[in-house]
Amino acid sequence: MTGKPDLLSLNALAVARGGVPVLEGVSFNLSAGDLLILRGPNGIGKTTLLRTIAGLQAPLAGRVSCVPEAIAYAAHADGLKSTLTVAENLRFWAAIHGTAGIDAALEGMNLTALAGRMAANLSAGQKRRLGLARLLVTGRPVWALDEPTVSLDRASVALFGRAVAAHLAQGGAAVIATHVDLGLDDAQVLDLAPFRAFSPAEGGRSTAFEGDFGGAFL
Amino acid sequence: MIALLLRDLRLSVRSGGGFGLGLAFFLLVATLVPFGVGAEAAVLSRIASGILWVGALLACLLSLDRIFALDHEDGSLDLLATAPIPLEGVAAVKAAAHWIVTGLPLTLIAPVLGVLLSLPGAGYAPLVLSLLLGTPALSAIGTFGAALTVGVRRGGLLMSLLVLPLYVPTLIFGAEVARRGAAGLDNSTALLMLGGITAGTMALLPFASAAAIRAGLR
Amino acid sequence: MSIWEYANPKRFMQTSGALLPWVSIAAVILTVAGLVWGFFFTPDDYRQGSTVKIIYLHVPSAMMAINIWIMMLVTSIIWLVRRHHVSALAAKAAAPIGLTMTLIALVTGAFWGQPMWGTWWAWDPRLTAFLILFLFYLGYIALWEAIESPDGAADLTSILCIVGSVFALLSRYAVLFWNQGLHQGASLSMDKREHVADVFWLPLLVSIAGFVLGFVALMLLRTRTEIRSRRLRALEARERMS
Numbered sequence: 001m002t003g004k005p006d007l008l009s010l011n012a013l014a015v016a017r018g019g020v021p022v023l024e025g026v027s028f029n030l031s032a033g034d035l036l037i038l039r040g041p042n043g044i045g046k047t048t049l050l051r052t053i054a055g056l057q058a059p060l061a062g063r064v065s066c067v068p069e070a071i072a073y074a075a076h077a078d079g080l081k082s083t084l085t086v087a088e089n090l091r092f093w094a095a096i097h098g099t100a101g102i103d104a105a106l107e108g109m110n111l112t113a114l115a116g117r118m119a120a121n122l123s124a125g126q127k128r129r130l131g132l133a134r135l136l137v138t139g140r141p142v143w144a145l146d147e148p149t150v151s152l153d154r155a156s157v158a159l160f161g162r163a164v165a166a167h168l169a170q171g172g173a174a175v176i177a178t179h180v181d182l183g184l185d186d187a188q189v190l191d192l193a194p195f196r197a198f199s200p201a202e203g204g205r206s207t208a209f210e211g212d213f214g215g216a217f218l
Numbered sequence: 219m220i221a222l223l224l225r226d227l228r229l230s231v232r233s234g235g236g237f238g239l240g241l242a243f244f245l246l247v248a249t250l251v252p253f254g255v256g257a258e259a260a261v262l263s264r265i266a267s268g269i270l271w272v273g274a275l276l277a278c279l280l281s282l283d284r285i286f287a288l289d290h291e292d293g294s295l296d297l298l299a300t301a302p303i304p305l306e307g308v309a310a311v312k313a314a315a316h317w318i319v320t321g322l323p324l325t326l327i328a329p330v331l332g333v334l335l336s337l338p339g340a341g342y343a344p345l346v347l348s349l350l351l352g353t354p355a356l357s358a359i360g361t362f363g364a365a366l367t368v369g370v371r372r373g374g375l376l377m378s379l380l381v382l383p384l385y386v387p388t389l390i391f392g393a394e395v396a397r398r399g400a401a402g403l404d405n406s407t408a409l410l411m412l413g414g415i416t417a418g419t420m421a422l423l424p425f426a427s428a429a430a431i432r433a434g435l436r
Numbered sequence: 437m438s439i440w441e442y443a444n445p446k447r448f449m450q451t452s453g454a455l456l457p458w459v460s461i462a463a464v465i466l467t468v469a470g471l472v473w474g475f476f477f478t479p480d481d482y483r484q485g486s487t488v489k490i491i492y493l494h495v496p497s498a499m500m501a502i503n504i505w506i507m508m509l510v511t512s513i514i515w516l517v518r519r520h521h522v523s524a525l526a527a528k529a530a531a532p533i534g535l536t537m538t539l540i541a542l543v544t545g546a547f548w549g550q551p552m553w554g555t556w557w558a559w560d561p562r563l564t565a566f567l568i569l570f571l572f573y574l575g576y577i578a579l580w581e582a583i584e585s586p587d588g589a590a591d592l593t594s595i596l597c598i599v600g601s602v603f604a605l606l607s608r609y610a611v612l613f614w615n616q617g618l619h620q621g622a623s624l625s626m627d628k629r630e631h632v633a634d635v636f637w638l639p640l641l642v643s644i645a646g647f648v649l650g651f652v653a654l655m656l657l658r659t660r661t662e663i664r665s666r667r668l669r670a671l672e673a674r675e676r677m678s
Contacts, residue, residue: 018585020673054300057436073300077293081225083232088225095221096301134297362599366592370582379578380596383571384603387610394614411613415606426599433591 006031007070007173008053008142013062014197017048021060021197028190030142032171035164035184039177040192046177047075049192050144053175072140074148078131082120086111086130089119094137105136108163110156124151132160135167143167143174149182158183219307222298226315240277240320241327247273248331259336266335267345267396273331274324274349275356275385281320282360282381283367283374285312286431290368299435309427313354313361313420321353337400344399348412352392355416358423359384365427369434388415443520445663452656459656463649470496470643478635490548492640496647498541501569504534504651508576509601512594522659524590525666527597528580529658533651535573542566561612568607572600586666 006029014024022045030036038046051057053064054073080089090102106112109129114122122130128151135143143164149157161182164174168184176182251269255261289295298308328349329342337345363381367373391412398405442448474492508527515524545563546556557563579596583589 019587019669020676051296054296056296056299069302071300073297075293075296077291077296079289079292079294079297081229081292081294083229084225088228092221092225093297093301096298096303098302366579366596367582369585369588373582376578376582379571380575383568383575383607384600386568387603387606390607390610390614408613411610423599426595430592430595433588433595436585436588436591 006065007034008064008066008175010053011063011065013049013052013064014060015045015048015052015057016060017045022048023192023195024061024197026062026192026195030173030175032141032173033168034173035168035187036173036175037178037182037187037189038175038192039179039189044192044196046192047146050075050146050175050177053144066142070140070142071144072135072138072142073144073146074131074135075146076150078127079134080119080127080130083118085116085118086122087115089130090133090137093134097138097140099137099139102133102137105133108136108166109133110159125153125156128152129156129159132163136163141172143172143176145174145176145178147178148176149178149180219303219311222303222308222311223315226312227318230315230319240281241323243280244273244277244324244327245331247276248334251335263336263338263341263400266332266337267341267400268393269335270328270331270337270345271348271352271389271393271396274321274328274353275389277324278320278353278356278360279378279381281316282364283377285316285361285364286368287364287373295368295431296435299431305428305431306424309361309365309424309431310420312364313358313424313427316361317354317357321349321357325349325353340402341396341400344405345396348392348395348399348409351395351409351412351416352388355388355412355419356385358416358419359388362423362427362430365430365434367434368431388412388419391415440518440520443518443522445522445666448522449660449663452660456653456656456660459649460653463646463653465646466642467646467650470639470641470646474636474639474643478639485551487548487551488636490544491636492643494541494544494548495640496644497537497544498566499644500647500651501534501538501541501566503648504530504537505569505572505597505601505604508534508597512597515590516594516598521590521666522663524594525662526655526659527593528590529662530651530655531573531577531580533654533658535570535577537647537651538566538570538573542570559615561608561615564611564615565604565608568611569604572604576600586669 009029010027012024013026014021015026016022022043026049028036038049040046048057050073052059053066054071055064056073079093081092084092087102087106090105094100094102094105103112106115109132111126111129111133114126119127119130128148132148135145149160152160157180161184164176164182165184167174248270251265251273252262255265286295289298299305325346328345329337332342332345360381363377363384366380367377370376391408394408395405395412398408442451471492475489478489480486480488508530511523511527511530514520515527542563545566549558549563550556576593576596579593580589583592
């Protein structure tokens with residue numbers, strides 16, 4: 001991991017939501033130990049950007065380059081099955097990612113006591129913790145997280161902050177869209193507002209519109 | 219991939235509905251047909267294999283929309299798409315899991331329903347053989363239909379419209395195997411064609427399904 | 437100059453706009469000429485009487501029903517490979533025309549079949565194959581309607597079109613097999629080429645040409661409409677942003 005200077009780099013990335021360009025010209029590099037917090041008003045395209053980084057969506061323009069299979073993505077939906085126990089849920093994701101052992105992840109998210117409980121019987125905050133514990137079993141270096149602290153109480157936010165810090169200390173990196181202070185000092189903050197895609201008529205950069213479907217007709 | 223198969227099987231066992239519902243529907247079809255066409259054994263025995271094939275096909279259709287819809291709702295599908303296993307593999311495993319919880323039980327219960335519909339004695343072996351050979355194709359095609367409609371809200375009806383025309387060749391050859399077998403005729407051509415369809419759909423359709431999921435998640 | 441230049445919507449709009457009136461006029465002239473010639477200036481068939489004249493509607497529409505699907509298959513592949521939006525929109529525009537052609541072929545077939553075979557419908561392999569084609573068109577159109585994201589819909593319908601083509605072909609042969617299996621050799625043959633003499637053949641050709649041009653005109657018109665509605669969408673999106 002440390003051999004590569006950049007774990008993730010975005011180069012003049014433009015993304016669209018529902019065919020409408022929302023962000024353009026987003027560039028940054030993340031190397032081991034870096035944490036990037038994405039800020040910006042609702043609807044600016046934080047989720048879209050993170051989905052593009054995760055490879056779920058194709059960029060409109062620009063490039064996302066990273067080590068293959070480096071991204072662990074987590075969004076609003078935790079991907080939990082309510083009829084499986086906490087341990088079964090985690091074990092499944094560990095098996096999918098070919099990593100062994102879920103104990104550390106259970107420990108890290110303070111879920112050990114709940115391991116045998118059905119996910120259906122967890123509170124919203126506990127579910128969230130389980131969803132975040134999934135990140136620990138992926139064994140992937142770059143975390144791309146979309147509002148990870150939703151429905152977490154203050155103690156759990158601190159717990160999550162420590163988990164992120166531990167991940168960074170192990171040579172990982174993270175890009176997190178959140179408005180909550182995670183208690184991490186060395187985080188870089190990227191405000192997305194300046195990258196909002198404008199139409200050329202408004203004097204905006206035209207790159208996003210040229211590649212866009214609608215742009216072909218205008 | 220085995221982990222995914224085991225998870226899907228465990229989920230369908232725990233949630234209960236999936237298993238029994240298709241079988242109950244199949245039983246209902248076999249019960250209702252005599253009310254519709256009359257209880258004469260001569261009439262019933264002639265159409266029994268065809269009715270059972272159509273019934274099995276419709277019972278298969280019932281549970282198709284659960285294949286991807288549940289995983290899409292809770293975010294698992296996004297996470298699976300970013301996981302190290304290829305989406306083609308996910309689609310193939312989903313089809314296999316669907317067959318194990320739907321196609322296989324339907325095949326096993328079909329002879330019992332054959333008794334209800336006075337299927338001639340010679341018809342049992344070809345019926346079971348044709349269903350055993352044909353239902354995997356139904357699951358593979360159905361998985362493709364489910365993949366096409368994964369992003370569509372309440373896509374169940376639409377999926378039936380897409381999947382049923384695709385079922386035509388499988389139904390024709392499958393029912394032909396059973397019918398000719400029951401009539402004591404040579405059914406080897408139909409059997410070979412049915413096997414060919416099943417082999418072809420199982421080998422190729424996961425690629426189409428994966429492409430459809432990728433497009434649907436975007 | 438390569439054909440791919442028409443992949444640019446602007447370019448396509450210019451050229452198709454210039455072409456459309458001429459194609460439309462030619463289509464109307466040829467179709468009317470073919471049908472009038474066929475209906476009123478050909479002798480009655482010695483066996484089938486005047487009912488044979490329905491071939492001037494039936495055969496062209498049946499041909500178009502299949503050819504339009506093939507055209508949709510080609511444009512779908514072009515969309516998936518080269519991502520030309522006009523291509524995907526042309527496929528979308530063609531589908532309802534294909535559906536209508538299939539319906540015309542089925543209905544005229546029923547009208548023809550009734551006096552000839554004494555039944556409106558028989559599970560003849562060819563009739564059945566057209567019924568299945570009709571269902572494929574329905575599913576294809578329904579999928580376009582159901583998906584909100586335009587590019588996503590184009591992707592998914594293209595995939596459906598390719599897979600559907602394979603299954604449609606498979607169904608065609610399966611139906612052939614099934615019917616023979618049922619009837620021990622088809623008793624109702626729809627193969628009419630061998631019965632068609634030159635007197636009937638020439639107006640049929642004119643009529644077919646009329647149908648082809650008619651399809652081209654409708655397809656251009658509908659594609660232009662689709663492009664305009666996309667342009668509207670893009671303008672609205674821009675409006676929302678500012």
